[in-house]
Amino acid sequence: xxxxxxxxxxxxxxxxxxxxxxxxxxxxxxxxxxxxxxxxxxxxxxxxxxxxxxxxxxxxxxxxxxxxxxxxxxxxxxxxxxxxxxxxxxxxxxxxxxxxxxxxxxxxxxxxxxxxxxxxxxxxxxxxxxxxxxxxxxxxxxxxxxxxxxxxxxxxxxxxxxxxxxxxxxxxxxxxxxxxxxxxxxxxxxxxxxxxxxxxxxxxxxxxxxxxxxxxxxxxxxxxxxxxxxxxxxxxxxxxxxxxxxxxxxxxxxxxxxxxxxxxxxxxxxxxxxxxxxxxxxxxxxxxxxxxxxxxxxxxxxxxxxxxxxxxxxxxxxxxxxxxxxxxxxxxxxxxxxxxxxxxxxxxxxxxxxxxxxxxxxxxxxxxxxxxxxxxxxxxxxxxxxxxxxxxxxxxxxxxxxxxxxxxxxxxxxxxxxxxxxxxxxxxxxxxxxxxxxxxxxxxxxxxxxxxxxxxxxxxxxxxxxxxxxxxxxxxxxxxxxxxxxxxxxxxxxxxxxxxxxxxxxxxxxxxxxxxxxxxxxxxxxxxxxxxxxxxxxxxxxxxxxxxxxxxxxxxxxxxxxxxxxxxxxxxxxxxxxxxxxxxxxxxxxxxxxxxxxxxxxxxxxxxxxxxxxxxxxxxxxxxxxxxxxxxxxxxxxxxxxxxxxxxxxxxxxxxxxxxxxxxxxxxxxxxxxxxxxxxxxxxxxxxxxxxxxxxxxxxxxxxxxxxxxxxxxxxxxxxxxx
Numbered sequence: 001x002x003x004x005x006x007x008x009x010x011x012x013x014x015x016x017x018x019x020x021x022x023x024x025x026x027x028x029x030x031x032x033x034x035x036x037x038x039x040x041x042x043x044x045x046x047x048x049x050x051x052x053x054x055x056x057x058x059x060x061x062x063x064x065x066x067x068x069x070x071x072x073x074x075x076x077x078x079x080x081x082x083x084x085x086x087x088x089x090x091x092x093x094x095x096x097x098x099x100x101x102x103x104x105x106x107x108x109x110x111x112x113x114x115x116x117x118x119x120x121x122x123x124x125x126x127x128x129x130x131x132x133x134x135x136x137x138x139x140x141x142x143x144x145x146x147x148x149x150x151x152x153x154x155x156x157x158x159x160x161x162x163x164x165x166x167x168x169x170x171x172x173x174x175x176x177x178x179x180x181x182x183x184x185x186x187x188x189x190x191x192x193x194x195x196x197x198x199x200x201x202x203x204x205x206x207x208x209x210x211x212x213x214x215x216x217x218x219x220x221x222x223x224x225x226x227x228x229x230x231x232x233x234x235x236x237x238x239x240x241x242x243x244x245x246x247x248x249x250x251x252x253x254x255x256x257x258x259x260x261x262x263x264x265x266x267x268x269x270x271x272x273x274x275x276x277x278x279x280x281x282x283x284x285x286x287x288x289x290x291x292x293x294x295x296x297x298x299x300x301x302x303x304x305x306x307x308x309x310x311x312x313x314x315x316x317x318x319x320x321x322x323x324x325x326x327x328x329x330x331x332x333x334x335x336x337x338x339x340x341x342x343x344x345x346x347x348x349x350x351x352x353x354x355x356x357x358x359x360x361x362x363x364x365x366x367x368x369x370x371x372x373x374x375x376x377x378x379x380x381x382x383x384x385x386x387x388x389x390x391x392x393x394x395x396x397x398x399x400x401x402x403x404x405x406x407x408x409x410x411x412x413x414x415x416x417x418x419x420x421x422x423x424x425x426x427x428x429x430x431x432x433x434x435x436x437x438x439x440x441x442x443x444x445x446x447x448x449x450x451x452x453x454x455x456x457x458x459x460x461x462x463x464x465x466x467x468x469x470x471x472x473x474x475x476x477x478x479x480x481x482x483x484x485x486x487x488x489x490x491x492x493x494x495x496x497x498x499x500x501x502x503x504x505x506x507x508x509x510x511x512x513x514x515x516x517x518x519x520x521x522x523x524x525x526x527x528x529x530x531x532x533x534x535x536x537x538x539x540x541x542x543x544x545x546x547x548x549x550x551x552x553x554x555x556x557x558x559x560x561x562x563x564x565x566x567x568x569x570x571x572x573x574x575x576x577x578x579x580x581x582x583x584x585x586x587x588x589x590x591x592x593x594x595x596x597x598x599x600x601x602x603x604x605x606x607x608x609x610x611x612x613x614x615x616x617x618x619x620x621x622x623x624x625x626x627x628x629x630x631x632x633x634x635x636x637x638x639x640x641x642x643x644x645x646x647x648x649x650x651x652x653x654x655x656x657x658x659x660x661x662x663x664x665x666x667x668x669x670x671x672x673x674x675x676x677x678x679x680x681x682x683x684x685x686x687x688x689x690x691x692x693x694x695x696x697x698x699x700x701x702x703x704x705x706x707x708x709x710x711x712x713x714x715x716x717x718x719x720x721x722x723x
Contacts, residue, residue: 019439022446023263026220033216037268040209045275047202049283051195052413056287058191059406060105062184066166067103068401069095069125069155076117084109093131093157101131101163105404108288112402128401129155129163134183141176213264221260228252228442234450237534238494246332251445255438262435266428273421280414288403291411294389295418298382302422305382309375310429316368317433323361330357372426383419387412478559481545481640482510483671485531491539492523492530500526502694503540508687513672515682517715518691524675528643531673532561544641562639564666568626570618575603576610578618579632593635596665598658599628624659631662642672679716688712 027034070089077085088109093101107115107124118124137145145162148154153168164180172180229252240248284292334341334350341350394408486507493499501523508514516524530537533549542549549557570578576585579593590610594600602625606612618626634642644663660681666672676682683702690698690705690712698710705712 016436016440016443018443019259019436022224022439022443023220023259023267026224027216027263029223030216030219033212033219036212037209037216038271040205040212041268041272041275043205044202044209045272045279047198047205048276048417049279050198052410052417053283054191054195054198055413056105056404056406056410058188059409060103060404061406062188062191064405065103065131065184066128066404067101067131068107068128069163070100070102070107070118071123072098072100074118074121074123076114076121076123081110081114093161093163095155095157101129101157103131103404104128104401105406107401108403108407112397112400115401128166130166130169132162132164132180134160136179136182138179141179144172144176213268217260217264220263221256224259224442225252225256228256228445231446231448231450235448236450236536237529239448241494248445251442255441258431258435258438259442261431262439266431266435269421270428273424277418277421280418284411284414287410288397288407290397291390291394291403291407294393295386295411295415297389298386301382302379305375305378306422306425309371309426312371313368313375313426313429314433316364316371317430319364320361320368321437323357323364327357327361330354375426376423379419379423379425383415383423386415386419390415479556481560483560483640484508484510484543484545485514485641485671485673486543486546487527487540488543489540490530490537490542492526492535492537494535500694501530504694504696505540506687506689506696506699508671508673511669511671512686513667513674513684515674515676515685515688516691517676517679517682517688517712522691523694524691525645528563528645528673528675531641531643532558532563560640561643562634562637562641563643563645564627564630564634565645568618568630570614570621570626570629572614574608574611574613575599575606575629578614578629579610579636581633585636589636593632596635597628597632597662599625599632601658602628627659628662631659631666635666640670642667642670644672644674644676679712679719690715 070085070092072086072089073082088102088106089100092103092106095101110118115124119126135141145154145156148164148168148171149156149162153165153171154162156162169177178185232248232252281292284295330353334354341347390408390411394403394411397403398405398408484507487504490501490504491499492501504523504527506514516527518524526535529535530542531544531549533554536550544552544557544560573583576590577583579590579599580586591600594603594610602621603610603612614620618629621629663674663681667674674682674685682688685702688698688700688702688705689696690710692711698705698708698712700708706716
């Protein structure tokens with residue numbers, strides 16, 4: 001798979017259903033957390049929507065509290081209007097004689113023309129009154145109320161309830177107004193406590209929602225990381241040959257974190273935003289269609305802006321990802337090859353190349369910033385456009401007695417809440433695209449072909465029932481082989497029609513040593529890779545103890561094989577863990593392996609001995625010491641089959657002597673395959689194969705091959721003549 005081709009595919013979609021399916025698969029395991037999170041989202045949404053509406057109630061019913069006197073019946077009202085009017089009157093203040101006092105907010109269901117017609121017929125009073133309930137009257141204020149009532153400026157409904165005309169309200173001092181509105185002020189205080197309670201509930205719901213959401217997302221991502229890592233370990237070696245390690249590491253770390261970000265910051269909040277937007281729109285149209293239409297004028301423009309932003313931002317994002325991929329590739333090569341750069345004095349050229357790529361990344365990021373810089377101000381413009389429209393139209397409707405002050409305040413509050421998630425769309429869009437790209441990469445990795453077999457215990461049990469009687473009894477759960485190996489007409493190619501091995505056939509008996517020599521690229525290492533089933537062969541068959549390797553579980557086959565490679569890999573763990581590959585190792589076996597492999601000679605000189613921490617890739621050890629540690633690892637696992645692949649290359653003479661002695665100890669009592677360029681190290685091999693262009697051209701013992709004076713003889717002669 002080509003690296004840049006994959007990057008382009010990642011940007012093909014803004015969102016992928018398969019990625020959503022992947023999220024759902026892992027999130028569904030924690031339905032309780034998901035249900036709680038959605039429940040708290042509903043609570044938060046309810047609190048967000050309720051506070052502006054409560055503000056409207058406070059303003060209309062307890063601050064302004066202004067309304068008109070309405071007749072119970074009017075021929076001007078339609079049947080539907082009469083029905084609704086009766087419902088409103090049941091909540092109003094009865095003045096007797098079929099007349100009622102209604103707050104202005106209760107009359108908003110009637111169109112302006114109908115209100116004016118009612119006023120002309122006397123069914124609706126032209127004067128506006130303020131409702132006073134349960135006032136705190138003293139003798140002086142009570143006398144003033146009676147005097148004004150006698151003049152018709154105040155209409156007394158009961159001793160604790162009366163209507164004050166708009167002109168009469170101006171005749172009261174501030175102190176008198178406070179006493180008249182004492183009940184309203186008390187009620188407002190209770191509503192304030194209610195709002196504080198709602199905010200407290202919202203705060204608690206937000207906290208609990210975050211806890212539930214983080215529990216859900218972290219547990220789901222933990223499971224995803226575990227499964228992805230397990231899947232990676234089951235992939236064929238050929239997959240790792242074609243994919244850089246850094247990219248695979250990125251899948252388990254950054255890409256999964258991007259999915260987590262999408263779920264916790266986009267999907268859940270998107271659901272919450274959707275509820276809020278739907279709720280606000282519904283409330284607006286239910287309370288006043290005219291003002292709702294004023295706000296809705298901006299909707300088509302918002303839709304066009306969002307679509308254009310999506311197209312432009314998507315293109316900019318694709319360019320950024322491509323340029324960053326180029327930058328990462330260049331950095332990786334430059335840092336990995338820093339010795340080459342410095343030894344050939346190429347620093348300035350590399351700096352110039354980096355500056356060019358860095359400039360391209362800068363330009364692409366600036367292009368995206370321009371797009372984002374236009375998007376949010378446009379959203380803000382339409383928000384203020386909606387606010388200005390509501391203020392203008394609302395003022396005219398208030399002047400026409402169509403709506404109340406509280407309704408305008410409610411609309412203004414809802415507009416701010418409505419446009420906020422739309423303004424955040426740019427950030428969410430970026431997160432969504434990044435997560436979609438990451439999710440598609442993870443799916444590609446999950447879809448990569450992996451070896452499939454039953455669990456280790458089941459596979460071993462099944463193999464023991466069907467294997468030949470000669471297979472030894474399990475040790476540590478793994479059956480031990482005798483170690484007989486047979487290749488029968490094996491053909492193999494890494495790429496179609498480019499054969500690396502061509503009809504290779506040979507056999508090794510139990511406890512024998514087979515050496516393989518040949519020029520670079522002749523197929524030596526390929527033979528041991530096929531023996532371990534790192535790659536599937538195209539033709540022929542490979543047998544171990546008479547059993548086809550394809551019928552042997554991986555854990556059984558590889559549990560009987562140990563490899564000592566030329567390039568020894570050491571983990572950033574202790575020496576003991578590197579030898580045993582287990583933090584709880586067998587001390588006796590460990591010490592024996594270190595002694596036989598001669599590792600004790602340098603391990604004993606370390607401050608912490610076998611518990612000394614190994615630096616990354618064993619950087620503090622020499623090539624020979626790393627090679628000896630690899631021998632100790634093989635000895636610790638005591639395999640039935642041992643593979644030495646160029647194990648004595650590029651080391652000094654003294655270390656080679658130690659390795660040769662360790663080799664003699666290691667191959668004793670087990671079947672061994674030795675690949676070596678130094679022919680002096682394989683003189684004692686029972687059989688030597690000479691490969692050329694994937695074919696065996698010579699086969700025999702060291703002495704017999706020298707006697708033939710063929711290719712082996714020429715290779716041996718060249719090495720010793722060079723010495």
